[in-house]
Amino acid sequence: MTDIHPREILITTIARLLDGVRHVAVGASSPIPAAGAMLLRALKQRAGAPPVRISILGSVEHNFFTNGSAELFDCAGQGRIDAFFLGGGQIDGHGNINLVGIGDYPASAPRWPGSFGSAYLYFVVPRVILFREEHSPRVLVETVDFTSAPGVSEPGIHRTGGPVALLTGKALFRFDKARPGFTLESLHPGHALAEVRDATGFSFDHAGQPPQTALPDRATLELLRGQVMDELAETYPEFASQMRREIHA
Template sequence: MAVLLARQLRNGEIGMMGASSEIPVAAALLAQCLHAPDLTVIMPSGAVNPRPGRLYRSSSDGRWFTGCEAIGTAYDLFELSENGRLDFMCYGGVQLDRFGNINLTRTGPFGEPPRFRGPGLANISMAVTAKRTLLFSTAHSPRTFVERVDYVTAPGHLSGGTQRRRAGIATAGPQVCITPLAVFGFPEPEHAMTVSSLNPGIEPGRVLDATGFALPPPPWPATEPPTGEELGALRAVVDRTGVLRS
């Protein structure tokens, strides 16, 4: 997943990570090693382009300050967002739906105690001001990938089509979603989640069974496997202690 997400990142971009984002952080550091040396990654802690020599579970961990290029404040991060200078934002979710809407708040019907209470979102503006949204989830099951999220913590393409723009959100919204099973896209005009490629060793039926909404049927293209160069840099430079393998 880290390799596949790294391939989405472009040289010269500025991007922000969420609080529990070892995979997106690994992807950004890997992209800097291989094809995007001028990529700028900003952590919720305020660390800019950290060089800790290993990964930590929380991207708010103070140890990310080791070797970083700069340290900003929450004000700096929110101002960057409000000024439209974020090229991308990486999000996971308690629930994700077919239009890329994100639930990090609660599950279960309103009027009843929540079945699960999530962490919420520190600043919703990043979901609407970042030029593109990159989604990921380590859990691919019908509980996570649902027809409609129980609560829209951060908007994706809302109800699809042109609804995001009609709501006054000018940015592109979710462009990709990466899971252990597949890579998904949100093609026009519907902006509904479709399988862009099937990950190595995964049968199509497994993706269909694990997704709580209908997908355009296979056949689907195969995901290009990680190269030796990508895995070598990931293990020797980015994730020396094997956080992603534990």
């Protein structure tokens, strides 16, 4: 098979994590999650399965909202969004995310863009996938410096949403809200368990020999490099061009 780009593994993994959703929403600066959602839609179309609706904030072609994030929040609160993606400057072992900054608030330095609607969406979207391409101890920490959105809630708090997985450039983790904590599901090609342990600031469960993250087959790869990249270019032209250059280098 043609050499597979590391980001193509992330995109196809996202498509698998989204399998079964009816409507997935993607933030404005999320080309890899958007590509994963588009790949799932393309695979369903090819199989003649029910269509998948994708809402990408900032896109003209792939967004049916007319009132931006306000409409996204209304839709999520009504239970009409099945999946969403959240990242963070910091993510800890309980699924808490920090989008504010490093150090004690309000003297955080550096400061990041802010929490925006992350806590609300974390509570109401049933399948939240945490995504951060960088996998390092400065991102994956034992405890976040500021909680923009909590991974779990105390008993008695009504919550229909929360994290189901954490995907990074090195590995895929599943989240168990009962513990709460992460379990390593698979390692991406070229990465070892010892390396992932060293790069992760929180503890996690794992099998003695974690499996490798599944690779896309030839047909899926062709679909991703053709139709999906064409669709992605409408919203993320620079990302799509860069991916094509690196694939054909």
